[in-house]
Every structure is written in structure tokens, then in C-alpha cells.
Amino acid sequence: MNKPSTKASGLALPALHRREVLALGAGGLLAASGLGARAQGKVPPPPPAKPSGQVVVGLSQEPTAFNPLMPGIEVDETVWMQIFNTMWLAQPDGSLVPDLAAEVPTEANGGISEGGLAWKVKLREGITWHDGTPFTAEDVKYTLELINAPGFKARTRVGHSLVKDIKVSGPLEISWRMEKAYAPYLALLSNTFIVPKHLLEKAADPNTAPFNGAPVGTGPFKWGTRTPGDNIQLVANEKYHGKGPYLEKAVLKYVPDQTALYAQFRTGQVDLIIGTGIPANFYAEAVKLPGRKVVKIPSASLEVLMPNLEHPALSDKAVRKALYASINKQAIIDIVFYGLHIPTESFMPQESWAYDPNLPKQAYDPALAGKILDDAGWKRSGSGVRMKNGVPLEFAVSTTTGAALREQCQQLMQQDWQQVGIKMAINNMPAAVIWGDFYTRSKFQSLLVGTAFRTVIDPDPAHRFGSDAIPAKSGNGANQMQWQNAEADALMKQGQETFDMAKRKEIYQKLQVLVREELPILPIYQYAPVEGYKEGLIGYQPNINARQNTWNMGQWYWAK
């Protein structure tokens, strides 16, 4: 049994490394485990008739981007979700519920036709912007056009770039055509916040519009004030079209250090911690805090070892299989990560409707790893490191500097692989360095990274696995491991073109089997971050399909 050489130190996890890497593409599908109000065991009291009280949400990253179409990180979505709305919204069970739209378009209701090339959406009546102007289909049209406008700093044009011929056929009816059938667009639109045409079109340059610093939306909360570096205050929108808001005020409080954030949660200065959450080393203590509820929440982020498949040794499938067989996953999760996370074999979150639960289970078996390497011709040399055709079996694993628990994880791997005759070096770097060109242009040998492999909440991983999505080669996509597999390409193409869920499930299960066999990524675990809230807060409900668990903050209130 390999024990980490140092016990995880309790204090001072600097916020940076986790902020950049841990809580990346959250979202997922199906079945949150019914925490929140129901888990409190009794029927919650009814919400107040008029918005009252305030909640202070503790965040370890600072929201700074307020135009929801411009570049931002996950924590910015905490604000977007309150101020703006999307046409439809993903629930914890994965279903889409109409929000600004009157119904979610499907092939069955005629909203999507011609095999996915024609889309038509009816919008909900009676919605107004925070400034009182009515919301109309023109706003949706403007939003979709702005994303594709050449000079506009749009966050991403994935999916949107296929949209053409947008037509407004009534104040609340919009239709458009797609250049090709693209099923994940439904999911992408569940994360595309609609912005007001009447305010942005007035600006000389939407990139620098005053709107971007004081956004106006249709959501449950209105923009209040911002103290940069400290907090953002939102106030109830009493004319909100949906349920709530029940709170008069919501404060998003930035506490840059995770340990300090946890201390403020303990002393009651923040009412809840979401996002990067409570550090794993405080979990055992946190669950015992009086007056606090501390919960493990589902997350779609996976911790994977990402090999660079152009590396002379790592390009060999046998090497990847041997590496995978000699990772002691259970030890990593139990000893290093306090037993919090969930071992996984798939690139898909286990809550997803497309998840394949029958993938072969990895078992820690160094002997098997040795045999695989022997059979593949990797022979031990004098130094103990295996060689094949003059190529030594050695490579570096990089991750964010200062991530104490990840560093221990690296040490465990290093020890295990050394026994098998694989030489691993540790080459860690600060977040701003490692996730720059080093990552995007595939200059790494391998990475230990927490990330997601889907399109918002859709299982489609084409931008991560497609052979036309290798940034170092085509300048596009996010397939940094540089995986090229014709069978996978074909499956992903089929998956994008098919709108039938049962058929898509079959396609993505085949893809999961293929990825598990080829190992373009070595999945280690699916994250189970820890969030906490004060007792008496009703309505908090983790949602693996939302980027942040403030997704339903309009419906939160305090039990009196």
C-alpha cells in the first residue's frame, strides 16, 4: 500500500488552482439526489407573500463578466442566472422546462422539422425586461445575431454559427434554419441567455456598452450594486414571470481564499458556499457543524489523466492500458481525497441519460500492467525503465502548482508506475501558465485535469474527441489529447444528427465502450464537491445540469 508521504495539510489551500481547474464544465443529466428542502425531512413552511430577507452566497472566485454572451468563467453564471433567462432551463432530472419559450421545440410538436434543419419557437406572453420594456422575439433574434456578429467578443459560437435565416413571424414567434442537423443545439440554448435588443443596439460598440457593467434582464433578480473585489448585490424583481423571487436581496460575496471562505461559513458571515465548495480536508468537520447543512453534490466534472497521444510512448495503446491498470484509484480517492469522489470509467457523468453503467471496471493490478507491457515489447532496461525500439517509457504529468491534494495523487501514481517500470516526472505550473498554450496547443506530455466532455448538458463530446477538433492541428476544437479515431468520428456525427433520444443513447453508449477501450483519457473519478448552507434556508437544490447551484435562487427563502 502506498501512502502519501505527507498528510494533507489543513490550512491554506490557495484559491487559484482550484478555481481554475476544479469546477469546470458542471452540468450533467438526470436525477439529483433530492437534497434541499425535501432532505430536511419535513414539509417546508410556505414562501413569504412578499420578497423578504437576504441571502449571502460565498464564492471563492469573483464574478466579473456580466454580459452573458461575452467571455466569462463559471462563477460569472451565478450572476447571469439571476438577471437573465434562457429559452428553456435544464432541471436536476435532465428534462428541459420552458422559461422564456412557451414550449420546448421537439420533432413531435413540430418545433423542429425537416430532420433538424428548421426550428420554430413560440415565446411566453407577458414577460418584461427589468426596465419595463416588453420582451419579444426581436430580442431573441438580436441575441442570436449578436453572437455571430464579426466584431463582437462572443464567448463561443459553437452551434450558433450554424444558425441562418432568422425570421420573426409575430411578436412572440421566431424561426430559423440550421446549416446542418445539430441536436446539441437544444442544450446549448438552455445556456444561452437572451439579452435586450433595445438597450444593446443603442450602444456604439456592444463590447463596451454600459449594459455590460449594469445588466438588465428578465430574471428573478435585478442588478443592484457592485463593490469590485468584494460583493455584488441583487434585488428582487417583483414583476418576475416565474415563481418567486421570495428573497428581497441576494448578495454574492467573493472570498478569495477557500480556507477563509470556510471560516466565514462557520462563523455565519456567509449563508452558503457553492461552486468550488468546501475543501475536501474540511468535509469531516463541516458535516458536524451545528446549524449548517453540508452536502456532497453531483457534478459533471471528471478528474482524468489526459495523455498527449503524439507522445512517442503514450501514443501506444498498450502503454495507456498498462498505466490505467496500475493506477490505484481507490487509494487516491480514499487516502488523498477523503473518500469524497466517485470512481468512474466513462467520460460521461453517471447521472446522464446516455451513461453506460456496464463498462469494464478498472482494477488495480500492477502484475497485469507488467504483462501488457511485456507482451507489447516494452522490455525493462538496465535502469529499470522499460524501452521499446529505443524509446524509453517515460513522461511527465503536469497539473496546477500548489494543488496539494493533486500533488499527492501524482506521487501515488509515480510510485505505482515506477514498480511497473514506467518513469514519471512531475512538472507542475501556475494556472495561468498551464492552461495557456501549453494546454491548448498540446505542448504537454500528460495532464492531471478536472474537466468535462460534453456540450453543456448534451452528451455530445465532438469538440473534445473529434479528429477535426485538434487545436494544435486545425486551430479549432478542444481535443488537446489529439485523439484521432474514425469510428469515434462517425459515431459523434451520427449523434449530432439524430434527435431521437433512444437512438442517441445507443450511439453514445457505443462511443463510451470505444473510449474505455482506446483510453484517449484515463478517467479517475467524477467529482463530488461539498457545498453547505445554513439551516432554515428553503429551496436550495443541487442541479448537475446547471453551471452553479444558484440556478433556482429565485425560489429560495428563509423559514421563519
Added chain:
Amino acid sequence: MIAFLLRRLGQSLLLLLIVSVIGFAILHLAPGGPLSQFAAGGDMTQADLDRIAEQLGLNRPLPVQYVEWLWRMLTGDWGLSYRDQQPVLHIIASHLGATLELMLTSTLLAMVIGAWVGILGAIRRYSLFDSLATIGAMIALSIPTFWFGLVIIYVFSVGLGWLPAGNRYTMGDGSFLNQVHHLIGPCIVLALVSTAVWSRYMRSSMLEVVNQDYIRTARAKGVPERQILLRHALRNALLPMITITGLHVPTLLSGALVTETVFTWPGMGRLFLDSISYRDYPVVMGILMFTAVLVLLGSLLADLLYGVADPRISRSGR
């Protein structure tokens, strides 16, 4: 006097130019960039990242970027933050209040206590008090602020519940008393180190003076000890402190990186740290230039004040 000021101004401008070149080069040549924060998430494609880099002008040669930045700086445009698209000066201004409040309080506290400890230590040299003060100062200087801040939070906030665990005020309160309450913790941490520094300066400055001939003369004349100390010794011993105070001015506005982070204080130090980790070039350069100006102003101020306080050092003599 005017000639002196003009000469100093010319030197300062040259220095600022050099600082900006070095700062700009180091910042941009360091690996990584402002887009890293977006890349890690995995849902922005390389095409998206490249387009944004192009739109931000990050793809152009460094000298071109520098000249453009300098030109805009000279016309009073400090640029827009990459993080929140706000003007850099606006961002700096919005963090100044918090920093000034914290630094001014802790510096005053440290100066008063430090001067007192230093003077007493000098008068009673090698006494028990002096030894304890010396040891105390060494310990205070050696304690890492980060650790000490966490200890204060752990003991007084989490353990005893006397002090808030950070922030400038309670959300929804913000009264004067509430702000003072929040100021105590970070102030103790910051003042601890500065007190140690001030007391050491004061002690050695005082020691130098009390051994001078004129003090002995005063004693021989029978001037009361109290008067000797206050009128003759202290006034002269405070002279070098003017320089130190002048050099301390920039610290008042540039903030404390570590303490502000531990105590969630929304000041300049934390802004600097956050801007560096996000590679928010315009803001980092803005803070750098702002601090450089302060340093130059501080030392100029110290020189001028020194002349006022000590007529022996006359400007025209230079």
C-alpha cells in the same frame, strides 16, 4: 528650489518610462495569458479563443502592443480590464478606499506603539524591557503574515467568536462600529510587523542621538531628564523617521497582498494578486505605474519635508 524640483521631475519621468518597459516586458513574456482561465473549462473551442485573442490584440508583436499602451497612457486612457471590461483607473479607484482605511489605521497604530517601544528601549538600553522588545520584534518580523492571519481568525473568530472572520463590514449593516469591528483583525496582523520595524528604527535613531555631546551638555547644565528627552533628543531622533515615513507612503495605497487576501479585504493588494493570476495585463500595468508614481512622490515628499524640518539641509546647497 524650482531647479531642484524640475530636475527631480525629469529624473522621475525617465524612471517611470524604464519601469513601464521592464514591467510590460516581464508581464507579457511570462508564460501564460489572460485566456487560460477560459481554456481550462473545455467548452470554448480553439477558434473561440483565437478570435478573442485577436479581438483583444494579443496576437500583435510586443513592441507594437507596448507603444500603443504607452500612447494611450499618455493621452490619459489607462485601458480596459480584460476581466470586467471596466476602465483601469475606475477599478483602481474603487479599491483605494478599503486599502487606505486599513493601511492608515494599522500604520498609525504601528507608528505610535513602535515609537514608544523604540524610545523606551533606547533610554533603558539592555534593560529587561529592551531585551524583551528586541526578541519580540525579531519574532514579529519572522512570523509569516499568512499564518498569523489564519491564527487570529482561528482563535478570535472561529474559536472565541469575538471578531468577524474577515470582510470590511457585515452584509446589510455597514455602520461605523461594524466597520471598526472588522478592522481589528487585519489591523493587528499588519501592525504587528510594522510595529517591530518602527520600533527598531526608532530605537537606533534614538540611541544615536542620546550619545551626542549636546545631550551630555544639557545634562551637565541640569536640564530635567524629561525635557532633555522630549525637546533635545526626540526632535532630532525623529528626523530620519521622516524619510522612512516618506518611503512608506506608497505602501499606504498599494495595500497588503497577503493580509487582504486572508481577511477578504477588497483592497489594492488583492486586486493586484487577482489581476496577476488572471493575467489581466491592463490592470497589472495600471497598478504598477500607479505604485511607481507613488514611490517617486513619496521620496520627493520626504526630501522636501526633511529640508523643512532640518534647516541644515538646504536645497540651495545642492
